[in-house]
Amino acid sequence: MTEQDLFYLLALQRIEGVGDIMAKKLLTHCGSAEAVFKAKKSQLAAIDGVGTNLLKNLNDTSVFEKAKKEMAFINENNINVSFFLDDDYPDRLKHCIDGPLLLFSSGNINLKDRKIISIVGTRQITAYGTEFCRKLIEDLAPLDPIIVSGFAYGVDIVAHQLAMEYKLQTIGVVAHGLNQIYPKTHKKYVARVEENGGFMTEFWSTANPDKENFVKRNRIVAGMSEATIVIESADRGGSLITANIANDYNRDVFAVPGRVTDKYSQGCNNLIKTQKANVLTSAADLIYILNWDIQKETQPVQKQLFVTLDDDEQKVYDYLLKSGKELMDIIALHCDFPIYRISGILLNMELKGVVRPLPGKLFEAI
CATH class of the missing domain: 3.40.50.450 (Rossmann fold)
Incomplete structure (x- = not known):
């Protein structure tokens, strides 16, 4: 995560009406926090849950000054910041839909x-x-x-x-x-x-x-x-x-x-x-x-598929093999698909028997 990425993520957190779930939704659709602030109103208005008040709040430029002050504190005190998609973010917390957008440590x-x-x-x-x-x-x-x-x-x-x-x-x-x-x-x-x-x-x-x-x-x-x-x-x-x-x-x-x-x-x-x-x-x-007494030393085995996946499906499948269980929104963000597109891809993959849905809107490769 670059300094610029962090700056816009902090600013996004200070927008009234943007909690962790909404922030992730905005990031999924726009690709980055900076893109959220630069997106057209018509693009943002099409996102589920974004209403007139939130559109107005996204024009609040005072959040940038607040973000600047917090970044100064972070840098002066050597605070580590983990974005919810970063490797050092707690893995299990990534699967919680209301998990924090950012963690400071x-x-x-x-x-x-x-x-x-x-x-x-x-x-x-x-x-x-x-x-x-x-x-x-x-x-x-x-x-x-x-x-x-x-x-x-x-x-x-x-x-x-x-x-x-x-x-x-x-x-x-x-x-x-x-x-x-x-x-x-x-x-x-x-x-x-x-x-x-x-x-x-x-x-x-x-x-x-x-x-x-x-x-x-x-x-x-x-x-x-x-x-x-x-x-x-x-x-x-x-x-x-x-x-x-x-x-x-x-x-x-x-x-x-x-x-x-x-x-x-x-x-x-x-x-x-x-x-x-x-x-x-x-x-x-x-x-x-918790099965902590069972030591599993087996090597992962690549599943042999007897179905044909298109390029988009293969991209999602490869990501799920690497990451394990994941939320639909996070899959969309990592694979660079809009949310409406990823839902269709996952449905087709489920029908082909290569992914399965889990409780909490999670999916995993089979």
Whole structure:
């Protein structure tokens, strides 16, 4: 991603009415953020969801000054920026339709070919929760997973600390810009976290840790992880929101059971009772359900097709073989097809038996 690309992407984010889903839709149709700003009104008006107000807002030139200021912060503080199609963007988060357009990060984060799990829970962690978390991370350490959490009080900070103790990479996903730390008492952990992983956010330096930002943050925690683990939770709490989001993303969720009389086991027990989470009694449960104990060393085999694909279909098929499961919009963007065209191509390929649709508007090659 060039500086110019980043500038226009930042400007696009500041257009009122453009969220992550709409931004991706605009990029799919126009090809780039710069092209969105230079597109004719008639071209933009033809895009589903673009109305009169958004067309008017796209003429707001004040967003360029805001983008310029944020770029200065990014450059001055050596912030890494990942576009949702970049290789260093969390792979599983790419498959979440509402995943952030851009992610800002600091530290030494390396996500390539890594197992990633999130550990969340109450801010009032008990001795039982702390001991369970310690034993879990200790037993998982030989598998070298990345431990993701929200850098908050309680379960979050315990998970980060234990990950570092067992020399695992850990990532704190925060609900504000990278120019601050919340809670402030956790400033003492920042340097160690950045040495052993780092921090990640979708928020600009102008964003404060407002209440609504924590819910948005939770979808990143859930979306980038293979599984979400709830250590302890009361019958209501942010960790339950994260668990529900993980379920919506078709991710595995695990909950640690506790006594029915314990306040901070009620949320976990309810997740298990309503079949929204697997019971987690030890690391072995997670290893078994996620198939982490099965080492597959087989080489990929090129599928021999006994059907004829035209040039467009072959282009899509080759892309899906390389990328794996992918959203229709992202396929269109990568293969340089308008969205109306890609839907027809995928339908023909499905009828030919070379691709199959998956939940969440995903497609994969067969």
